[in-house]
Every structure is written in structure tokens, then in C-alpha cells.
Amino acid sequence: MKTPKYFLEWFDGWPELVCFDLDGTLMDSVPDIAGAVDAFLEHFDAPLAGEQRVRGWVGFGSAKLIEQAMQWADLDPKHHEEAYRVFLIHYHQHLTDNTRLYPNVKAILKACKHHNVPMALITNKPSVFVKPMLDHFGLTESFAWLLGGDTLEEKKPSALPLLHCSETIEAEPEKCLMIGDSITDFRAANQAGFKCALVTYGYHQGVDLASLGADLLVDDLAELLL
Structure with a gap:
């Protein structure tokens, strides 16, 4: 070559x-990342963000992603640790379901x-x-x-x-x-x-x-x- x-x-x-x-x-891993974001939002009875919105948040690391999603959903920052835990568990279980x-x-x-x-x-x-x-x-x-x-x-x-x-x-x-x-x-x-x-x-x-x-x-x- x-x-x-x-x-x-x-x-x-x-x-x-x-x-x-x-x-x-x-x-393209956003479909599975978005699924995990929505999983923690659902856990807190918050509106779901959806794949397209999450695409604009990805890139700064998972902790920052959770922070951005929580701010968007107007969730109390004190729940960050719990939200992160739910996110990580869901993402680990669905890591490559729709990633391409x-x-x-x-x-x-x-x-x-x-x-x-x-x-x-x-x-x-x-x-x-x-x-x-x-x-x-x-x-x-x-x-x-x-x-x-x-x-x-x-x-x-x-x-x-x-x-x-x-x-x-x-x-x-x-x-x-x-x-x-x-x-x-x-x-x-x-x-x-x-x-x-x-x-x-x-x-x-x-x-x-x-x-x-x-x-x-x-x-x-x-x-x-x-």
C-alpha cells in the first residue's frame, strides 16, 4: 500500500x-448511552431525554453527561451519585445492544x-x-x-x-x-x-x-x- x-x-x-x-x-454508541440516561431519568420520574438530545451532550465523560441531563430535567444535584449508579448499571447491561x-x-x-x-x-x-x-x-x-x-x-x-x-x-x-x-x-x-x-x-x-x-x-x- x-x-x-x-x-x-x-x-x-x-x-x-x-x-x-x-x-x-x-x-456510534449514543443509542445505548441514551438508553442509560433515560433509565436514570425514569428512575427519578423525570422526562426522558431521548437519543437526539443526548447526542449533544456526549463527549466530556459520563459524570458530566449525568450532570447535563440532571440540569436539563431540573433534578436536585444531590441525587447525582444515585443517578450515576443507575446509569452505569443500565449501560453495563446494554453496552452494545445498538452500538455500531x-x-x-x-x-x-x-x-x-x-x-x-x-x-x-x-x-x-x-x-x-x-x-x-x-x-x-x-x-x-x-x-x-x-x-x-x-x-x-x-x-x-x-x-x-x-x-x-x-x-x-x-x-x-x-x-x-x-x-x-x-x-x-x-x-x-x-x-x-x-x-x-x-x-x-x-x-x-x-x-x-x-x-x-x-x-x-x-x-x-x-x-x-x-
């Missing part, structure tokens, strides 16, 4: 490390593996959910690192998770790539000194991705392999 044009332009070859976001980048891979996820992972590019999965999702989701889709073995939002002292948009991986293999940040779908991923990549590609189909939290100044916006991961 020839070296993709963007990799030639950015790295003069294949990157030394590629870090991937999970939700909204590799998988986006197009060409396996193609880009296969290409990077073929060219011996180390890959990391860096998400703000609680780490207890990460491996089971990847196992379900047969993706776990693609990654040298599986970092959830609670794995290290800091999570995205901190650069720490990205630099943790690059420093482990002594990769130069300017020769590393972060692929995500949100301002959270962009800020992490920017602070780490990584190149950043953002997918347009994910969870943008209402942010105009074109305004961020990422190195590339793509509608499909396959565009990175052209």
Missing part, C-alpha cells in the same frame, strides 16, 4: 503513533497495523466499558494502549493521555496523529503537539469543527488512506 498523501505531507511517511477517540469516531462501528474503521486499523504503526485508544468513557466494547467488535488487539477517562490522573482535553503513549515509545509528538470528533480531541492534540484529524459525523457538542483549525476534517476515515 502506498503511503497516504496526508501522511506524506505531515510525516514524510507513516506516523510514529496514531491515537483514536472511541465514541463518535470509531463507534462507523464505516472503514477496520480498514484504517488494518492499514496502520500492516505498517507497524502503534495505536492507542484514548477516550473519556469510564475504562470499565472500553475493553468490553472493543472485544465485542473484535478490535481490542489493534491497540497497544486502552486509556479510559479514569485511567490516568487527567483526561482529554489534557494532553497527558496522548503524551503518556508517545513518551512510552519515544515517538516525537510532531510525528503523531490524533483522530477524533470533537473540540475535546482537538484541544488534547493541540496541547500535545500532535497532528489532528477530526471526523465530521461524530459528536460535536454544538461546535463548528471547521472553526477549530484542525489539520484535516474528513467525512469518512477512508479519506485518511487516500
Whole structure:
């Protein structure tokens, strides 16, 4: 396989490390996340949020998601712990019921593996959910690192998770790539000194991705392999 044009332009070859976001980048997981949000809202006899509304909340981690949903439903913040517990139990039981891979996820992972590019999965999702989701889709073995939002002292948009991986293999940040779908991923990549590609189909939290100044916006991961 020839070296993709963007990799030639950015790295003069294949990157030394590629870090991937999970939700909204590799998988559309909102249907199952929304189900868990509605489960805790129903627990408190609150209105259900529904999938489309939850799409606008995802991306900052589960604790923040619960906080946003509680504010929307006008629930007392003192119930946050109980709401979070109900959310986690329901989500664990329905983790991949309606979650789906986006197009060409396996193609880009296969290409990077073929060219011996180390890959990391860096998400703000609680780490207890990460491996089971990847196992379900047969993706776990693609990654040298599986970092959830609670794995290290800091999570995205901190650069720490990205630099943790690059420093482990002594990769130069300017020769590393972060692929995500949100301002959270962009800020992490920017602070780490990584190149950043953002997918347009994910969870943008209402942010105009074109305004961020990422190195590339793509509608499909396959565009990175052209």
C-alpha cells in the first residue's frame, strides 16, 4: 500500500503513533448511552431525554453527561451519585445492544497495523466499558494502549493521555496523529503537539469543527488512506 498523501505531507511517511477517540469516531454508541440516561431519568420520574438530545451532550465523560441531563430535567444535584449508579448499571447491561462501528474503521486499523504503526485508544468513557466494547467488535488487539477517562490522573482535553503513549515509545509528538470528533480531541492534540484529524459525523457538542483549525476534517476515515 502506498503511503497516504496526508501522511506524506505531515510525516514524510507513516506516523510514529496514531491515537483514536472511541465514541463518535470509531463507534456510534449514543443509542445505548441514551438508553442509560433515560433509565436514570425514569428512575427519578423525570422526562426522558431521548437519543437526539443526548447526542449533544456526549463527549466530556459520563459524570458530566449525568450532570447535563440532571440540569436539563431540573433534578436536585444531590441525587447525582444515585443517578450515576443507575446509569452505569443500565449501560453495563446494554453496552452494545445498538452500538455500531462507523464505516472503514477496520480498514484504517488494518492499514496502520500492516505498517507497524502503534495505536492507542484514548477516550473519556469510564475504562470499565472500553475493553468490553472493543472485544465485542473484535478490535481490542489493534491497540497497544486502552486509556479510559479514569485511567490516568487527567483526561482529554489534557494532553497527558496522548503524551503518556508517545513518551512510552519515544515517538516525537510532531510525528503523531490524533483522530477524533470533537473540540475535546482537538484541544488534547493541540496541547500535545500532535497532528489532528477530526471526523465530521461524530459528536460535536454544538461546535463548528471547521472553526477549530484542525489539520484535516474528513467525512469518512477512508479519506485518511487516500
